Amino acid sequence: MIPRTFFERASATVAADLIGATLLVDGVGGTVVETEAYDETDPASHTFGGLTPRNASMFGPPGHAYVYRSYGIHWCLNVVCEPIGHGAGVLIRALEPTAGIEAMRARRGAEDLRLLASGPGRLGQALGIDRSLDGRALDAPPFELRQGEPCPTLAIGPRIGISRGVETAWRFGWAGSPFLSRRFSSPSPRA
Numbered sequence: 001m002i003p004r005t006f007f008e009r010a011s012a013t014v015a016a017d018l019i020g021a022t023l024l025v026d027g028v029g030g031t032v033v034e035t036e037a038y039d040e041t042d043p044a045s046h047t048f049g050g051l052t053p054r055n056a057s058m059f060g061p062p063g064h065a066y067v068y069r070s071y072g073i074h075w076c077l078n079v080v081c082e083p084i085g086h087g088a089g090v091l092i093r094a095l096e097p098t099a100g101i102e103a104m105r106a107r108r109g110a111e112d113l114r115l116l117a118s119g120p121g122r123l124g125q126a127l128g129i130d131r132s133l134d135g136r137a138l139d140a141p142p143f144e145l146r147q148g149e150p151c152p153t154l155a156i157g158p159r160i161g162i163s164r165g166v167e168t169a170w171r172f173g174w175a176g177s178p179f180l181s182r183r184f185s186s187p188s189p190r191a
Contacts, residue, residue: 004063011037028100037170040087074121155184
């Protein structure tokens with residue numbers, strides 16, 4: 001299991017380092033291939049305007065989940081980073097399915113592996129994410145988050161689906177993975 005201290009760092013660092021990790025929810029999941037970082041100083045972050053009932057988990061302890069509904073339809077999973085009270089996190093955007101694939105197919109109504117968890121809404125549905133998981137520790141059931149092999153080439157680029165802070169290159173991914181929600185324009189060697 002990844003220790004909570006792993007998350008006591010800047011969200012962009014954690015987002016890059018989560019690429020290649022294994023994320024399971026009740027035994028269903030796979031390899032994280034795409035993430036995005038957010039910080040309370042970032043105008044695209046849910047925490048930019050301060051603490052609210054909706055974003056309270058983002059101000060909580062690192063290594064816990066922040067779950068929110070996007071567009072009133074999709075549940076999205078974030079991991080809380082930095083010290084308590086900072087308001088930073090990492091959106092898990094996509095993963096390569098490796099465990100519980102039939103459960104993901106049933107939840108998503110899709111057969112194509114590439115369509116099961118490529119995008120935060122699809123990922124949430126495939127893993128059975130809902131509001132009941134908000135604030136839960138990522139090192140305790142139903143979550144299992146393990147460090148994996150670092151990806152050989154980390155792709156870095158601007159985040160997707162936001163209207164503010166678009167110039168911030170805080171989207172990270174496994175370069176060339178067919179499970180990304182969207183291709184990156186150019187990969188960067190992992191430092």
